[in-house]
Amino acid sequence: MSLSVTYDLRYLEAALDVLEDFIKSPEIYWSLSASPPPGEPPYPQLSLGNVLLALQRLQRPLEVGEEAALRESYADALDRIRQRYRAVWEQKAIKEARMRARLWAQYIAELAKEQSSRAYYAAEVRNRVILELLRREVVLPDTIETLRAHADRRLQSRFEPGEFIWDEDLAPAFPPQTFWYLYGQPR
Numbered sequence: 552m553s554l555s556v557t558y559d560l561r562y563l564e565a566a567l568d569v570l571e572d573f574i575k576s577p578e579i580y581w582s583l584s585a586s587p588p589p590g591e592p593p594y595p596q597l598s599l600g601n602v603l604l605a606l607q608r609l610q611r612p613l614e615v616g617e618e619a620a621l622r623e624s625y626a627d628a629l630d631r632i633r634q635r636y637r638a639v640w641e642q643k644a645i646k647e648a649r650m651r652a653r654l655w656a657q658y659i660a661e662l663a664k665e666q667s668s669r670a671y672y673a674a675e676v677r678n679r680v681i682l683e684l685l686r687r688e689v690v691l692p693d694t695i696e697t698l699r700a701h702a703d704r705r706l707q708s709r710f711e712p713g714e715f716i717w718d719e720d721l722a723p724a725f726p727p728q729t730f731w732y733l734y735g736q737p738r
Contacts, residue, residue, distance in 0.1 A: 554718075556618050557588050559605040563625040565594070566602050570629070573597055574636045579647050599640070599688070600647050600681035602629065607684055610724035633688075641689040648685040652695045654678045656702040662737055663705065669737055673716045679703075679732055680725070709738045 565585030566573075573581040581597040595601045606626060613619045633640050658675045662668045668675075682699060685691070691699075713735040715722040727734045
């Protein structure tokens with residue numbers, strides 16, 4: 552996952568432009584009309600989880616200056632919207648967490664049956680990372696937590712700890728105590 556700081560900053564800027572409308576809608580995903588920096592992948596659709604992931608990636612060390620100032624400004628704007636629409640925000644977080652937990656559990660089940668699924672681990676683990684970020688937003692229902700915990704136990708039984716699997720410059724934003732599944736691969 553090689554994404555620039557500019558990639559995440561532009562994503563957050565585009566997301567903040569429509570976030571209030573998105574929060575008020577029943578949708579989990581929302582289209583964004585923003586272009587990524589040249590040579591980088593298209594932006595994912597707007598979702599709370601994708602916004603939280605972009606913000607988390609920006610927790611890596613940034614040079615003091617415009618990038619760090621923009622990160623703080625966007626984080627503050629996001630927090631204001633979160634506080635203003637707290638109940639709706641939490642409902643949307645739970646809906647997305649339910650979906651992310653199901654996707655993660657399906658992938659882990661597939662991994663147990665099909666060894667070739669290991670090739671997709673670095674991309675699929677994104678759902679687990681987003682699920683963790685959503686867990687910080689709201690207390691999730693037991694059904695979601697049980698599904699997550701079961702999938703995590705299945706992964707741990709075949710997990711080989713190792714190096715950080717995404718770009719090394721992102722490692723400080725994803726400490727191994729919390730994001731252990733980013734530090735190794737399934738066997």
